[in-house]
Amino acid sequence: MTSIRLTDVTLRDGMHAVRHQFSLEDARAIAGALDATGIDMIEAAHGDGLGGSSVQYGFAKEDEEAYLRAVCEAAPNTKVAALLLPGIGTVDDMKRAVDCGIRVIRIATHSTEADISEEHIHEARKLGLEVVGFLMLSHMTPTHVLVEEAQKMASYGAQCVYIVDSAGAMLMDEVSEKVSALRGSLPGEVEVGFHAHNNLGASVANSIAAVRAGAERIDASLAGLGAGAGNTPLEVFVAACEKLDIHTGVDLYRAMDAAEDIVRPRMIRPVIPDRDSLTLGYAGVYSSFLLHADRAAKRFGVDARDILVELGKRRVVGGQEDMIIDVAFELARSVDRRSEGEKRT
Numbered sequence: 001m002t003s004i005r006l007t008d009v010t011l012r013d014g015m016h017a018v019r020h021q022f023s024l025e026d027a028r029a030i031a032g033a034l035d036a037t038g039i040d041m042i043e044a045a046h047g048d049g050l051g052g053s054s055v056q057y058g059f060a061k062e063d064e065e066a067y068l069r070a071v072c073e074a075a076p077n078t079k080v081a082a083l084l085l086p087g088i089g090t091v092d093d094m095k096r097a098v099d100c101g102i103r104v105i106r107i108a109t110h111s112t113e114a115d116i117s118e119e120h121i122h123e124a125r126k127l128g129l130e131v132v133g134f135l136m137l138s139h140m141t142p143t144h145v146l147v148e149e150a151q152k153m154a155s156y157g158a159q160c161v162y163i164v165d166s167a168g169a170m171l172m173d174e175v176s177e178k179v180s181a182l183r184g185s186l187p188g189e190v191e192v193g194f195h196a197h198n199n200l201g202a203s204v205a206n207s208i209a210a211v212r213a214g215a216e217r218i219d220a221s222l223a224g225l226g227a228g229a230g231n232t233p234l235e236v237f238v239a240a241c242e243k244l245d246i247h248t249g250v251d252l253y254r255a256m257d258a259a260e261d262i263v264r265p266r267m268i269r270p271v272i273p274d275r276d277s278l279t280l281g282y283a284g285v286y287s288s289f290l291l292h293a294d295r296a297a298k299r300f301g302v303d304a305r306d307i308l309v310e311l312g313k314r315r316v317v318g319g320q321e322d323m324i325i326d327v328a329f330e331l332a333r334s335v336d337r338r339s340e341g342e343k344r345t
């Protein structure tokens with residue numbers, strides 16, 4: 001039987017889907033329900049990681065430390081992790097998170113920029129944290145480059161490196177190719193992880209493909225709550241794993257109940273591949289751009305899909321959120337110019 005470890009991201013990636021507005025009470029309820037499932041790890045933070053609460057990424061409802069303390073208290077049997085994107089979060093943010101009780105840090109960079117994780121990984125190891133490297137928008141990066149980037153993270157001290165399908169743009173063959181290349185080239189003691197988004201409706205199948213290709217850790221979230229069309233739904237993935245004899249250590253019924261009774265009532269929109277979130281996967285765009293693009297589309301009177309397709313063509317990456325407004329503005333201006341031209345003829 002294959003055994004894997006799951007990390008739940010409802011209280012971090014799921015934050016994007018609720019505009020970072022979970023209350024402390026929401027966090028406690030979700031963390032407590034997850035703790036009861038027996039899951040290995042829970043990630044909690046602003047959707048864009050430590051220090052993410054800002055004009056650029058959207059203000060969170062609660063103070064970061066209060067939020068982390070609430071999750072650690074409500075989930076005493078589960079390791080709590082935080083995400084940190086160098087440039088958004090700092091080493092001081094990480095130290096404060098350690099004081100709140102986190103035991104794991106996941107350091108995220110664009111999939112060709114592992115070198116900016118070196119200092120943070122070193123500092124995290126000095127603090128005694130378990131360290132995971134998180135290579136975002138992995139679909140944009142050829143496999144041999146991804147392998148080099150993962151090797152850099154491992155050489156800095158990461159104990160696990162994730163392939164992150166931030167755009168939900170990958171399908172099973174690509175997942176298998178990338179995961180098995182990492183598994184074949186990293187030292188045996190460095191685990192390989194996979195983080196999916198469901199924009200093409202393939203998150204569960206992709207996560208199973210990752211396990212079959214050698215991934216030891218998989219991310220999931222209750223009811224799939226996450227950016228875009230969400231992440232791999234935890235309860236669905238656990239059920240699929242049971243059928244395939246893959247051991248996760250998660251209690252299926254408790255996960256189903258937590259998804260249904262605790263998370264679904266807290267959703268502010270259905271987390272499904274609808275026309276806009278599907279376009280993220282189709283165009284290969286960062287899932288957390290979805291709500292920003294929806295807002296820009298309304299403001300400038302254009303179709304959010306046109307914004308997302310143009311962002312995909314420009315290969316825009318995380319941190320370039322301001323481009324969403326630029327593109328929406330340009331699209332609106334070209335529509336205005338066309339209608340001016342039509343009036344003249």
Ligand SMILES: C[C@H](O)CC(=O)C(=O)O
Pocket residue numbers: 013047048049085108136137164165166167195227287288318
């Ligand atoms: C900051 C992003 O939301 C990290 C992530 O979950 C992804 O890239 O996917």
Ligand SMILES: [Mn+2]
Pocket residue numbers: 013166195196197226227287
């Ligand atoms: Mn994600």
